Amino acid sequence: MQKIYERVIAGDAPGVKVLVQQAVAEGVPPPEIISRYLIPAMTEVGARFERQEFYVPEMLIAARAMQTGLGVLKPLLVEGELKTAGQVVVGTVKGDLHDIGKNLVCMMLEGAGFEVTDLGVDVGPEKFVRTVRERKPDILGMSALLTTTMPAMRSTIEALVEAGLRDKVKVLVGGAPLTAAYANQIGADGYAPDAASAVRKAKESLGVE
Amino acid sequence: MRTLLEGGAKKVTIDCGGPFVLIGERINPSGRRRLAESLAEGEMSLVRQEALAQVEAGAHIIDVNVSTAEVAEEEILPLAVQTVAEAVEVPISIDTANHKALRAALAVCPGKPLVNSVTGEKTSLEAVLPLVKEYGCAAIGLCIDEEGIPKGAGRRLEIGEKIVAAAEAYGIPPEDLIIDPLAMTVGVDHTAGMVTLEAIRLIRMNLGVNIALGGSNISFGLPERSLINRSFLAMAIAAGLTCAIVDPLDVEIRKVIATCDLLMGRDEYALRFLERSRRGW
Numbered sequence: 004m005q006k007i008y009e010r011v012i013a014g015d016a017p018g019v020k021v022l023v024q025q026a027v028a029e030g031v032p033p034p035e036i037i038s039r040y041l042i043p044a045m046t047e048v049g050a051r052f053e054r055q056e057f058y059v060p061e062m063l064i065a066a067r068a069m070q071t072g073l074g075v076l077k078p079l080l081v082e083g084e085l086k087t088a089g090q091v092v093v094g095t096v097k098g099d100l101h102d103i104g105k106n107l108v109c110m111m112l113e114g115a116g117f118e119v120t121d122l123g124v125d126v127g128p129e130k131f132v133r134t135v136r137e138r139k140p141d142i143l144g145m146s147a148l149l150t151t152t153m154p155a156m157r158s159t160i161e162a163l164v165e166a167g168l169r170d171k172v173k174v175l176v177g178g179a180p181l182t183a184a185y186a187n188q189i190g191a192d193g194y195a196p197d198a199a200s201a202v203r204k205a206k207e208s209l210g211v212e
Numbered sequence: 213m214r215t216l217l218e219g220g221a222k223k224v225t226i227d228c229g230g231p232f233v234l235i236g237e238r239i240n241p242s243g244r245r246r247l248a249e250s251l252a253e254g255e256m257s258l259v260r261q262e263a264l265a266q267v268e269a270g271a272h273i274i275d276v277n278v279s280t281a282e283v284a285e286e287e288i289l290p291l292a293v294q295t296v297a298e299a300v301e302v303p304i305s306i307d308t309a310n311h312k313a314l315r316a317a318l319a320v321c322p323g324k325p326l327v328n329s330v331t332g333e334k335t336s337l338e339a340v341l342p343l344v345k346e347y348g349c350a351a352i353g354l355c356i357d358e359e360g361i362p363k364g365a366g367r368r369l370e371i372g373e374k375i376v377a378a379a380e381a382y383g384i385p386p387e388d389l390i391i392d393p394l395a396m397t398v399g400v401d402h403t404a405g406m407v408t409l410e411a412i413r414l415i416r417m418n419l420g421v422n423i424a425l426g427g428s429n430i431s432f433g434l435p436e437r438s439l440i441n442r443s444f445l446a447m448a449i450a451a452g453l454t455c456a457i458v459d460p461l462d463v464e465i466r467k468v469i470a471t472c473d474l475l476m477g478r479d480e481y482a483l484r485f486l487e488r489s490r491r492g493w
Binding site for chain 2: 058059060063100103124125149150151153154179180185
């Protein structure tokens with residue numbers, strides 16, 4: 004079982020698949036495999052990224068390995084058996100095509116047990132609002148890499164207010180030019196500087212451990 | 213094909229057969245807190261300093277970007293352009309996505325500057341190309357359209373062709389366009405370098421225009437960024453790149469560019485290489 008943890012960190016998707024299948028065959032409950040081995044492995048991956056021991060490609064293959072393990076287990080989960088950490092909608096704002104950071108955030112959130120809807124890039128306020136209305140997520144995450152597109156975050160928050168949805172969702176923002184001060188100014192609920200701390204911030208905003 | 217640019221007193225030609233042209237990137241508040249803070253206060257001494265330092269180090273053109281959240285670009289960009297124009301004589305590259313700021317900066321920029329940039333998106337072509345025509349300047353065209361950055365080299369060429377054609381419709385000759393095929397990071401897609409190199413080759417073969425790249429996107433998310441950046445720069449130069457937006461204060465970049473000029477047959481008797489090497493690049 005410890006091998007599952009190690010192989011996720013190593014980004015070994017085929018290895019994880021075989022080991023997870025073995026664990027299932029040996030009678031280990033799927034939710035336990037997820038919460039005791041897959042999720043903690045991704046937490047460690049995030050920690051190594053924060054310490055700059057891991058780089059972007061290593062994050063990508065670790066996330067892929069974890070997703071492969073999850074792929075084996077999801078069909079085996081009984082309805083409602085796995086408690087998700089929360090529902091998150093994520094996107095890069097209007098006029099901005101940068102997606103690497105956003106993608107890493109999505110992967111890390113999924114790695115921590117959140118259910119993530121990724122709206123992609125160049126997402127306008129109307130689309131964010133519509134999605135919040137339809138999917139009722141716990142958290143809305145917005146990313147911007149250009150100072151010229153940051154104002155779109157404020158517009159989106161204002162659009163949420165106008166739609167009467169602002170208090171229904173926690174808004175977290177991030178991206179290289181962002182600061183906690185800016186997040187405050189525009190009325191966001193929180194800011195995180197990278198994908199690993201985004202997970203912590205997401206949990207914090209929901210009052211979860 | 214030759215692209216001619218002018219500053220207050222210096223002319224610069226970008227051309228496949230000529231020495232590689234270095235566009236100095238340092239006047240950009242992204243990741244430079246002191247500069248960002250001084251721009252927010254309308255304080256230009258750092259801008260002046262960076263312009264002087266880059267030209268001293270060998271930059272042929274100075275890129276000017278003042279984009280930060282706290283700055284009114286329409287006010288600060290022309291101020292920064294004027295500051296650079298007063299400090300140095302080389303051509304200026306006006307770097308903004310804000311069309312009002314672009315017009316304001318063009319109005320005060322001497323000579324024949326470079327507009328950085330126009331994209332293949334309809335809104336960009338329609339807003340920027342008329343300004344390029346009106347002010348008689350040159351422009352960098354990015355291979356992006358309404359669908360974003362294409363994954364394949366062929367599609368990037370297509371957008372480059374679209375930009376050149378749109379410019380010609382405005383009466384702007386291809387000499388006044390420099391196409392930038394963009395480089396995505398190999399940290400996410402290991403084929404990203406090959407795509408850009410192929411795009412450069414296709415643009416050179418099919419359009420024959422000058423070609424530009426930003427110097428550091430290719431290595432995002434990886435260690436040894438400087439090593440990756442300068443290796444890629446050398447490969448891109450061999451493929452047909454004629455100018456790049458880089459940090460001229462980085463001696464390793466200067467060394468690679470001088471070496472590439474030599475290796476590309478642009479430095480008879482290696483005289484420039486020898487001179488640069490003697491004075492420490």
